[in-house]
Structures are given as C-alpha cells and as structure tokens.
Amino acid sequence: MSKQMTLLIDLDRCNGCQACTVACKVENNVISGVFWNRVHRMGPVGKFPDKLEMFYFPMQCMHCENPTCVVVCPTKATYETEDGIVLVDSDLCIGCEYCIWACPYDARTLNPETKTVEKCMMCTHLLEKNELPMCVYTCTGGARHCGDINDPNSEISQVLAKNEGRQFKIHPELTNKPSVIYLLPRKGAETLCKSISRS
Amino acid sequence: MSSSIIPLPDGGKIVKTNCFECHSKCGVLCTVDKDDKLIKVQGNPEDPRNEGRMCAKGLSAPEILYDPDRLRYPLLRVGERGEGKWKRISWDEAIKWLADKVKAITAEHGAKAIAYGQGTGRGTNQWTQLGGFMGGEVGHSLSPGNICLVPMMVQGFMQFGMFPTFDGVDFDNADCIVFWGSNTVWTEGSYSSGQVGRSRDRGAKLIVIDPFFEHPLASKADVFVPVRPSSDVYMALAWLNIIINEDLYDHEFTTKYSNAPLLITVEDELPVTLDMLEDAEPNVFLVWDKATQSVKNIHDKDLDQDIWYRGELTLKDGKKVEVKTAFWALKELADEWSPAKAAEMCWCEPQQIIDSCRIYANAEAATISVFQGIEEHTNCKETLHLINIIISITGNLEKKGGNLSMPFWQQMRGLAGKPPETQAALRMYEDGPEGAKGTLYGTASLPKAAFAAMRTGKPYPIKAYICVQGNPLSWAENTKKVRESLMSLDVLCMMDYYMSPTCELADLVLPAAHWTERDYIGDEVCSEWVFGQQKAVEPLYERWSDITFWRTYGREINKEAWPWETDEELFDYQLKETNAGVTWKELKGKWIHHLPPFSSREYWKNGFPTPTGRAELYSIGNLRAGAFPLPRAEEAKETPYSKPEMAAEYPLIAVTGRRYPIYYHSSFRGIPHLRELAPHPMVVISTALAKKQNIQDGDEVYIETVTGKISMQARSSDGLHERMIMIPHGWWQGCPELNLPAYPDDSANVNVLTGDKAYSNEFMTPNMRSVLCKIYKK
Amino acid sequence: MQVHIALLISTVCQRLGLGLFIFSVLANQFMGVILPIDIIAVISLGLLGFGGLASAFHLGKPTRFFNAFSNFKSHLTQEALVTPFLGIALLVCILDGFLFDLGNGAVMMHWVTVALSLLFLITTGLVYQLSARPAWDTGLVLIIFMLTAAQVGSISTMVAAYVFTSSVSVSLTVVTILMFVLSMFAQYLYIQRLKTLEYGVAVNVISKPYNVTFITWLIFGVLTVAISLIFVAMQWQGAMVLTAFGAIASVIGIFAWTVLFFKTAIKVKMFPMYDVDLNLYF
Numbered sequence A: 001m002s003k004q005m006t007l008l009i010d011l012d013r014c015n016g017c018q019a020c021t022v023a024c025k026v027e028n029n030v031i032s033g034v035f036w037n038r039v040h041r042m043g044p045v046g047k048f049p050d051k052l053e054m055f056y057f058p059m060q061c062m063h064c065e066n067p068t069c070v071v072v073c074p075t076k077a078t079y080e081t082e083d084g085i086v087l088v089d090s091d092l093c094i095g096c097e098y099c100i101w102a103c104p105y106d107a108r109t110l111n112p113e114t115k116t117v118e119k120c121m122m123c124t125h126l127l128e129k130n131e132l133p134m135c136v137y138t139c140t141g142g143a144r145h146c147g148d149i150n151d152p153n154s155e156i157s158q159v160l161a162k163n164e165g166r167q168f169k170i171h172p173e174l175t176n177k178p179s180v181i182y183l184l185p186r187k188g189a190e191t192l193c194k195s196i197s198r199s
Numbered sequence B: 001m002s003s004s005i006i007p008l009p010d011g012g013k014i015v016k017t018n019c020f021e022c023h024s025k026c027g028v029l030c031t032v033d034k035d036d037k038l039i040k041v042q043g044n045p046e047d048p049r050n051e052g053r054m055c056a057k058g059l060s061a062p063e064i065l066y067d068p069d070r071l072r073y074p075l076l077r078v079g080e081r082g083e084g085k086w087k088r089i090s091w092d093e094a095i096k097w098l099a100d101k102v103k104a105i106t107a108e109h110g111a112k113a114i115a116y117g118q119g120t121g122r123g124t125n126q127w128t129q130l131g132g133f134m135g136g137e138v139g140h141s142l143s144p145g146n147i148c149l150v151p152m153m154v155q156g157f158m159q160f161g162m163f164p165t166f167d168g169v170d171f172d173n174a175d176c177i178v179f180w181g182s183n184t185v186w187t188e189g190s191y192s193s194g195q196v197g198r199s200r201d202r203g204a205k206l207i208v209i210d211p212f213f214e215h216p217l218a219s220k221a222d223v224f225v226p227v228r229p230s231s232d233v234y235m236a237l238a239w240l241n242i243i244i245n246e247d248l249y250d251h252e253f254t255t256k257y258s259n260a261p262l263l264i265t266v267e268d269e270l271p272v273t274l275d276m277l278e279d280a281e282p283n284v285f286l287v288w289d290k291a292t293q294s295v296k297n298i299h300d301k302d303l304d305q306d307i308w309y310r311g312e313l314t315l316k317d318g319k320k321v322e323v324k325t326a327f328w329a330l331k332e333l334a335d336e337w338s339p340a341k342a343a344e345m346c347w348c349e350p351q352q353i354i355d356s357c358r359i360y361a362n363a364e365a366a367t368i369s370v371f372q373g374i375e376e377h378t379n380c381k382e383t384l385h386l387i388n389i390i391i392s393i394t395g396n397l398e399k400k401g402g403n404l405s406m407p408f409w410q411q412m413r414g415l416a417g418k419p420p421e422t423q424a425a426l427r428m429y430e431d432g433p434e435g436a437k438g439t440l441y442g443t444a445s446l447p448k449a450a451f452a453a454m455r456t457g458k459p460y461p462i463k464a465y466i467c468v469q470g471n472p473l474s475w476a477e478n479t480k481k482v483r484e485s486l487m488s489l490d491v492l493c494m495m496d497y498y499m500s501p502t503c504e505l506a507d508l509v510l511p512a513a514h515w516t517e518r519d520y521i522g523d524e525v526c527s528e529w530v531f532g533q534q535k536a537v538e539p540l541y542e543r544w545s546d547i548t549f550w551r552t553y554g555r556e557i558n559k560e561a562w563p564w565e566t567d568e569e570l571f572d573y574q575l576k577e578t579n580a581g582v583t584w585k586e587l588k589g590k591w592i593h594h595l596p597p598f599s600s601r602e603y604w605k606n607g608f609p610t611p612t613g614r615a616e617l618y619s620i621g622n623l624r625a626g627a628f629p630l631p632r633a634e635e636a637k638e639t640p641y642s643k644p645e646m647a648a649e650y651p652l653i654a655v656t657g658r659r660y661p662i663y664y665h666s667s668f669r670g671i672p673h674l675r676e677l678a679p680h681p682m683v684v685i686s687t688a689l690a691k692k693q694n695i696q697d698g699d700e701v702y703i704e705t706v707t708g709k710i711s712m713q714a715r716s717s718d719g720l721h722e723r724m725i726m727i728p729h730g731w732w733q734g735c736p737e738l739n740l741p742a743y744p745d746d747s748a749n750v751n752v753l754t755g756d757k758a759y760s761n762e763f764m765t766p767n768m769r770s771v772l773c774k775i776y777k778k
Numbered sequence C: 001m002q003v004h005i006a007l008l009i010s011t012v013c014q015r016l017g018l019g020l021f022i023f024s025v026l027a028n029q030f031m032g033v034i035l036p037i038d039i040i041a042v043i044s045l046g047l048l049g050f051g052g053l054a055s056a057f058h059l060g061k062p063t064r065f066f067n068a069f070s071n072f073k074s075h076l077t078q079e080a081l082v083t084p085f086l087g088i089a090l091l092v093c094i095l096d097g098f099l100f101d102l103g104n105g106a107v108m109m110h111w112v113t114v115a116l117s118l119l120f121l122i123t124t125g126l127v128y129q130l131s132a133r134p135a136w137d138t139g140l141v142l143i144i145f146m147l148t149a150a151q152v153g154s155i156s157t158m159v160a161a162y163v164f165t166s167s168v169s170v171s172l173t174v175v176t177i178l179m180f181v182l183s184m185f186a187q188y189l190y191i192q193r194l195k196t197l198e199y200g201v202a203v204n205v206i207s208k209p210y211n212v213t214f215i216t217w218l219i220f221g222v223l224t225v226a227i228s229l230i231f232v233a234m235q236w237q238g239a240m241v242l243t244a245f246g247a248i249a250s251v252i253g254i255f256a257w258t259v260l261f262f263k264t265a266i267k268v269k270m271f272p273m274y275d276v277d278l279n280l281y282f
C-alpha cells in the first residue's frame, strides 16, 4: 500500500491547552489571524451539573485521500505528495480562494499579507529531517500522533490498533475522505458517540 | 563545550536549559544561531518530567525575549509619581541610588520601614526573604505567599515535615487521580499533563472536585463533584466520614505511621504527655499499647497500639482525666458530616460525594492534587488539613502512585537563614475574631497591613518597597487601596520584564533578564531533580537577572548577609545548602542532576520529621503555633452562609483568577499569538443567569462587590451553578500589534472587587475564590 | 459564507451579457425578431470584460492570473480556458461587417459564440457546485445559474427588441415568461431544499440574517418581474417601459439571489449532532 502520512488525535487526551496552536504558529511563522491549527471547544452543553458534555477538538487540515482542494485548484498550487500529504505551493497560488470553498474542514485561510492560501503542511520540513511535526512534538496531553498509517509498524498505527474501538473520522462520507483520525473521548461526548455508533 | 551545549554545524548551538515561564520549569532545548539569536525553543525529551512537551507560553519564549515592549535599561522617575517620565540611568547609578535611599530611610525609621517582595515563585523566594531579613528587624515578605503555596506547603510541613501535594503528586503511577481545586494540566504542565493522560490510558480513575465544568478534565472524570466554592471542607469531612465508617482506611499505616493513636484529653482535645502523668521529660506524646495495657511513648518501637482507645488516666496530682485517641476526635468530627449533610452545604449530590470517596479510598494507589481552588479561601487551613489526613489514613502518603515528598522542599528551608529575633514582634497582622494573625505564616506580614502602613504610618511607617517579578496592583486584594498605598511610598523599586502598572508608579524600574538570558538554578517544583538553568543567549540591552540584582544590591546594604561576590558563588552556596551534591559548574555542564529522595520516603524506617515522628492527623505543630491542631468545619468568611446580609444584595459567588493555559497571571497579553486566543477578559456566567438577566455573549457587564466595580464582556456557559460566576485576573496589558486594548485605571482588574475584610487566621489568605457580587448589563 | 462582491458583480454581468447574447441569437433565428447581433455582442463583451476584470480583482495575486490554466479538472481552469475563445468569438461577431464580412458564415459564427457562451456559463456554474457546502451540493446550482442567465437574458432581449425594433414578438414574450417561471421554480426548490440540509447547516431564509436579502429578492426578482411580465403579456400600453423596468428588477433580483446564495452556503458543521457550535472563548 502506498504511504499515507497523517495525524491521529486522541480527544480523550486533549486538554485544550492550545500548545499545538501556538507551536504550529511559531514553527511555521504563521501570522496573526491565520491558523493552520486551532483547538476548539464543544460545550459544556447540557444541564448542570451532571448531564453535561464537553470536549476539545483540534482542527487542522485532514490531509484528505481524495482532496477536493486539489481537484478545484486551477493552478495546481495545491497538490498531494506521494506520502499522502496535501501541500500548497505559495509561489503558484493566485489567491482565488476556490480551495477554501471546496474544503469542508475549514482548514484553509487566505493570508491577508501574502494574498495566498495557507494551511497545515504537516510540518514536512521536520518530517524530512525525521522529526515530528511541532504540534505533535509539543502536545502536552500526548494526544497527537503523526506517521504513516499504512505502515502497521509505525507508532501511529500501533496507537490506532490499541484504540481501534474509539477511532472515527470527521464526515468520512464526504467525497474528500479525510485521512486524519480522531479517537473518541472516553467520556464527555455521549451525543457524538451515539451518533457515530448509529451511522 | 559541555554536554549541555550542543554545537551545530552552521556555527549555532543547542542549549539545554529550563523554561521559567511557570513553576514547573520544563526541560527545553534552545536553538541559537551563530549570531546569538534565539530561533527556536522546544521541549527536551531528556527531561523525565515533561518528556519534550511544552505549553503555549513556554513556546513563546523567543517572542517574549525579543518583544520590543520589554524593559531594556534601568529607569529613574523624573516626573511626578505615576506620570510616566523616566530617565535612563546605569546599573551602577541605580544600585547606588537605591542603596542610598534605603540607608537614609533605615537611619530614620529603622530597617523595618523597608518592605521586600516579589510575585509568585520565580526562583528568587529565598533571596527576597533574605532581603527582608538582612535589615535585622523584620521580613515583611510583601508577596502573594499568603495566597499561594504557603498554605499548602506549611500545612504539609506541619503534618508531615514535608510537602507532598505539589510536584509530589504521582500522577504517573496512580490508579486514581483527584483534582481537588486544582488544574495542574494547565498550570504545572511538566509533571502532570502527559502523565495524567498516560495513567488514564492505563485505566486510572479520575475525580474532579471543582465548581466549574470547564475544568479540562471535568467531563472525562469518573465522578465530577460540582462544589460550591470554599465548601470543600465539608466535602472532605464527608469523605473522612465514609473512609472511617466504611472502614476504608489503611489500618497499618493509620495505626503505625500516623498519629491516629495519639492520646488527647476528651475535654479540650489537647495531647496528654508523659510529664502530665509522672515526672518525665516534656513533650513525650503517648499512645495506648494493647499488649501491655499501658500508655507508651509514641516513638517506641513494636507497639500494639490502639487507635480506638478511650479511657481514663491518672495525672501526677492524682486527678483523673478522660482521654481518647486523635482518631476518635476525627471520627466524632466526621460523624457530624454525613454525605447528605455535606452535600447540602456543597450544593452537590450526596451520591457524588460517596462515589468519589469510594473510588479514591478503594484504589490501590491514589493521588490528590490540590491547589488554588482550595488555597484561596479563608478556611484553607481546614480543608488542607483534612485532605492531608485523607491522604495519610488511606495509606497514600509516600506511596508510589500516591502523594510523595520531594527533596527540594526540605532542603530549601534554611536558605535565607533565620528570621530576625524581632520578627514576631514587628511583623504586621490583624488580631481579633475576624483576624488575620498568620499563626502559621510568621515569616511575613499581612500584605493588607503592610500596605496600610505605607498610607497611614501605622503601626509604624513603611517607606520603601523593593520588589522583583511581582505586580501587586494585579495580585493583591482591593487594588484601590494598594494603589493609594504605593503612591504614599518614598521609594518604590520594581524589577520586571515589562512596564507593569506597578512599575509605572515606581521611582526606579529595573529591567529583568528573561530566563533565556540568565543563569539560574531550577530546583523548586522540579520533583527529584535539580537543573542548571543556563542562559541560551547573552542578556540583551542592560537586562540583569533578579539574582544578580539582589546580590549586588544586598551587598551594598549588608555584605555579611550577602557574602557572594559572583552569582556562581551564590549558586554554589545554594546547591551546598540544599545538599544537592553538585557544584554549579558541574550542574551547568550536565544540566540535570538527580537528588536523593527525602528520608520519609522510607517512613517505616525513618518515620516523619514531626514532633510525633508520624504523619500527623493531629498537628502538634499547628497547636504550638497557636492554630487548631485538629481540623474544623469552618465556613469561609464571605459566603451566603457566613454573610447572609451581604448575599442579599450581592447574591452571586465569584471565583476569581482561574488560570488561562496561555497566560501567566498578568503576563503576556501583549504577545500577539497568545492574545489572539483570548483577546478579551470575559466573565463566565451560567446560561440560566444570562437568560434571566438577558445578557448575550459579548455584552459588556458590570461586576460589583462591596469593595468595587469593574466591567468585562460576559459569556455564558452551561458548566456552572446559576449563582456562580468566574472572573479572570491579570488584565491590564494591551496588544498594539492586534489593536487589542489595554485596561488602564484598573477597569478590568478583578482585584478591584476582592475585599480586605476576610482572611484565613492561619495563613492570612484572602477570600479570592468566594467573593459575593452581582452583575448587570452596562 | 462571506459574500464575495467581486464575484457577485462578475457572475451577474456574465449571466446578463451572455444571456442577452444567447437569446438575441435565438430570437433572431426562431422568434421573428431582428436584432443587431454586432451591437448586442458589444454589450455582451463589455459585460463579460467588466465581469472578468471584477473577478480578476478578487484574486489575491491577479498578476499570476496565467497560473490558472494549469488544472484541467478544475472548473476555474476550464472557465479560464473558455474565456479567450469566447472573447474572440464575440469580437468576431462585432467586427463582422466592419473589418471583414463573414457573409453567410455570420450565422454560423453566432451559433459558435452561443455554444461558447453556454460552455462558459456551465463551467462557471459548476464552480459553485461543491460538496463541501451542503447548500451547493446539488445539480440545482448549475440549473439555477443557467436559468437565471436565461431569465435575465430573455427579458433583456425583449428590452433590446423594443429598443431596436420598437416591438417584441409573442414568442419572445412567451419564452421570457417561460424562462422566468422555470427560474423561479428552480429557485423555489432551492430555498425549500435549504431548510432540509444536513450537517447542521439548514437555513430558513425568512430568518435572520437572511431575511432582508430574501425579501429584496422576493420584491424585485419575483414580484416586480412577474407583475411587469403580466402587464406586458396583457399588451398593456407602457409595455416597453415596463419591460425595461422588469429587466432592471430582474438584475437586482439576481444580485439579491446571489447574495443569498453565498450567505446560505454554510460550511458543514464538524459536530452537527450537537445543538451548539464549537467555540473558542476562554
């Protein structure tokens, strides 16, 4: 099977500290107002005190297996690497924003300074050096993992194997086929869990 | 070069050091380019605590280091106080100016007129204290110690002779983890955030006792107990009740290693000592030995002691006295607090108390993390006392996966030397029933009283305040009074990273070196290790390390107290005094050094360094200091129960100062990539209250207490009780780059709201997490 | 989603210009009207050019415009590829009779231009047909894009007929009404469909913040045009003015529709199973 580099994020372990948000910014010199990665909070929603749910949700590019952003990009600035990583070549991008519309995951932003579109690049510059993406490296909760999900020996595959029952993807039914895998919170997301087991 | 500095092929280097942006001092790798520019900071996987992890504020080090708003040179006030007119001077001039002023004031008013202080622990605690002591009269220690750490630490020392509820919380090996008024995953990341996740993956149970469901672990908890702020004392009593009455306590530990069997009088619950029964040395505490059916010295070995003894002893003078064990006293106290009764006071369900307690007490090894949710209350001593008891009798003290001693806390105690003989006589405090005597915190004055002395000259004038790395206009209660007080000073000297609001009022403002620009020792909150926190780059401009300042200035005043000619000498003293077994040079070279564990880790051999040699449920230390030796069910001093009239007008209970993971107190609102994540101060109110008062998210609201009024944006949350609100602290700084406002005139400063009427008598802690208030739309 | 003003202007111009051209050619061929195609082409080219300029303006990096010809799978590339051919075709239609004379070939040329116009409109319409936005994840997007072009094209062809020939044919009027009715029907379906979208992005256009736009569309794009057309059909006195009135209302209506079209194209919610949204407040 060909390589599919991706992220695995354990929502049970994410504590919403925003270290990954900032790590991504610092590592990749992302300017204010633009986020390649940001941690959102769902809830608390429900009835205080014991019928409540809450969890954090880090959002970045899902490095889709069938990325619509690549299909629609008229300049081929957005492309997919052999490793399954979706990248943007900012030297080619014309800032048409078509890819922003076409991405269901809000992963892309037009940089108001460069007027080109940016998003998570999976820290390819670090991967090339055999290092981990900065958000993964620094994650205080140990929630983030990165690697080739098609290699059963990779760390990410082993984490997945151990947590098979909790894995889910965000809207896998969309034609995009997101590659990023999330693990369900063990508690605090009953509504989400229910709706996933239903579908 | 040493192994702590790794040269890079391009002429740069990687420096192993520690982040000092919070107490927990994560090991980090600083990448510095060949032009001595810090280009990257990342966690050091070799640090066994943070294992490479780093939080948002730590990662911002380069931005903080090069922030153009940082102070660069010593500045001397030239305009009116607070006017903002400064003259750049040299360090020599600054030190001389300050020393001359201090000498003149000392000549006129005595050294007691000089107050020294700081903010939270940032590696200078002992030196600030030494500053206070060096005048030979009194150390005021005008710092937030009363609010933070001192209650936990001192009560730990009182009961155990060590301190097991901070970096000794063994998250990694616990089968049950309790966050009790604590959120260390956001606040003390190095030893908690990753470890908690790992343990939960192993199946460890999680309990969160907190008024706020937005605690990042509340939703994940096996039991979340939504307590009314400051009611934890009842919660703890109910736990004790369950643990004793359901026989969930560790019999061996309780009997042999705690002072549960200590004999006390039934009437006034005071210890019975051998010299009361016969002619003997004083201070021989007694237990009942079942084997010999007689009293024995609690220090004796091989006793068959009875924790349930009740009986009569004959005193020297022939009188009889009824005695019982300390454990009986605890049971009697706890029996008054059934889960149902406690739940009523805690505003939670009895079942939540029962379930959480059973999970904790039945776990193989369980650990409790306590912090500001417990400390920042006037009844903090009682709650901490009870929690310490719970940790002890469940056998979780000094147990792997429980609460452990950490060597630094014992070793650091002597660093600043002894307080002056006149300390007790000269320190300022308040007496009386509502008083804040500070029975357990004698090395400091009550901040409120010291501030008052600046304004009023009573009981004697304080004329100068010299403070490093602290921002009293942000940390201290009743900001208006603090401001007035600071305005009345002859000399205010502030050392800071930034021109803080307090710096703005100063006569002398000194530029502090960032941790990336200075050499320090990383020892406090470093678990079993000590670190050479070396600089990554040379200090920029004329920034100095706080230690260099203290030492240089201290030597101008009292060379004997400050014998060290260089910082290195001082570090060597510190390492020697704390028995680290390493010199500064060696430490800097190897970066990390392991410390031998404290003696009580093998308590079965060594006991605990307390008067009874045991983990003290009944605290002899408390008793001797004039505090209650047993815990009591004390209602905090500003709650709907204790102040019903006030609550009629101010019905809401505010918890102030819950931490942001991205800010450190009042710091870093100016760093764009942090500020954009939390751009505005927002008071959190319940969805129900928002509906009732028709407040939409983002609406400006006033928050008002008997003490003052501020305004903030409101946001609603399903995660708290209708009568509770959460108000953040530390808002003054703007972020010009993002066009986000500053808050001058304390318009969003939460401590304008907090009062100076209610304090812990033992620790002088104000009621910052139970503030009666009301809110209304602007 | 955010309303892109430049795209709003350009797509309305394109629909108006090319719709006019297509219906003028159709009218000339089948509806008994004789319109000067060269002048019509001037208008169409003008509108197309103006729209093109506006959309180039929308690009972050307009100077790199030529990069856009790279991905044949992208409807934007396809649109960009059609554009020069369409421009040239329109130019040829204009210059025919001035610089050269195509003679009988002229009609052929007109048809080629119509085909290119259709191709252009189809590729542009398809740009918006996106699965990431449930509102746009339907064939109706293209159908409505084409029908609105037809609607505004046919009514403006009527105006042109009045201007150039002082009269319109019955068949042109019938076709215009038909186009209008079809377009309204499709738009009605679209609005109904919005209410039932999944992913937590269902929209009721009567509610805030859509209602103002919706009502504008209703008043201009539906009622005004309908009333005008009814009177025109009744062969009322001021038919010419009324038609012009209807055409303007139609343009305004399409503007309003397109604003609504953008506004309601909400991105899928990550967790639609919850009543509340993700949030970022501390």
Ligand SMILES: Nc1nc2c(c(=O)[nH]1)N[C@H]1C(S)=C(S)[C@@H](COP(=O)(O)OP(=O)(O)OC[C@H]3O[C@@H](n4cnc5c(=O)[nH]c(N)nc54)[C@H](O)[C@@H]3O)O[C@H]1N2
Binding pocket: B022, B023, B120, B121, B148, B149, B180, B181, B182, B183, B184, B186, B187, B188, B209, B210, B211, B212, B215, B227, B228, B229, B230, B231, B232, B370, B371, B372, B373, B374, B655, B657, B658, B659, B660, B661, B662, B663, B664, B665, B769
């Ligand atoms: N990021 C960051 N880290 C920090 C700091 C910072 O400013 N920012 N400050 C540092 C300092 S000096 C300190 S002291 C620590 C504090 O660190 P922590 O005490 O861990 O953090 P807090 O958020 O202050 O409070 C912890 C919890 O107490 C809860 N709480 C409030 N009142 C009560 C109560 O009455 N009962 C119970 N059971 N819970 C209550 C709050 O809801 C909160 O979830 O953090 C340190 N670390």
Ligand SMILES: Nc1nc2c(c(=O)[nH]1)N[C@H]1C(S)=C(S)[C@@H](COP(=O)(O)OP(=O)(O)OC[C@H]3O[C@@H](n4cnc5c(=O)[nH]c(N)nc54)[C@H](O)[C@@H]3O)O[C@H]1N2
Binding pocket: B118, B119, B120, B121, B122, B144, B147, B148, B372, B376, B468, B469, B470, B471, B472, B474, B475, B476, B495, B496, B497, B498, B500, B512, B513, B514, B515, B546, B656, B657, B658, B664, B665, B666, B667, B729, B730, B750, B751, B754, B768
């Ligand atoms: N209402 C309310 N008030 C509170 C609290 C609360 O929860 N609620 N929490 C209390 C607690 S626990 C504490 S510990 C205090 C904290 O009080 P402080 O420690 O005073 O916190 P800050 O307001 O951040 O002020 C610290 C100042 O030191 C500067 N600084 C940072 N590092 C250094 C350094 O290395 N050297 C020098 N020279 N300067 C430095 C920063 O720029 C900042 O201006 O606040 C207390 N006040």
Ligand code: SF4
Binding pocket: A060, A061, A062, A063, A064, A067, A068, A069, A070, A086, A102, A103, A104, A105, A106, A107, A108, A119, A176
């Ligand atoms: S998440 Fe969006 S940007 Fe990322 S690959 Fe998928 S479609 Fe493209």
Ligand code: SF4
Binding pocket: A072, A073, A074, A075, A076, A077, A078, A088, A092, A093, A094, A095, A096, A097, A098, A099, A100, A116, A117
């Ligand atoms: S904005 Fe850039 S990356 Fe996105 S579709 Fe246009 S050219 Fe491609």
Ligand code: SF4
Binding pocket: A023, A024, A025, A027, A028, A036, A037, A060, A119, A120, A121, A122, A123, A133, A134, A135, A136
């Ligand atoms: S992988 Fe790199 S670029 Fe992507 S979110 Fe993480 S830090 Fe940012």
Ligand code: SF4
Binding pocket: A013, A014, A015, A016, A017, A018, A019, A020, A021, A039, A056, A058, A138, A139, A140, A141, A142, A143, A144
């Ligand atoms: S760093 Fe890890 S724990 Fe923190 S917010 Fe990001 S994913 Fe969650």
Ligand code: SF4
Binding pocket: B019, B020, B021, B022, B023, B024, B025, B026, B050, B053, B054, B055, B056, B057, B058, B059, B187, B188, B189, B190
């Ligand atoms: S947790 Fe504290 S020491 Fe660790 S990186 Fe964050 S601020 Fe620095």
Ligand SMILES: [Mo]
Binding pocket: B120, B147, B148, B149
């Ligand atoms: Mo603190």
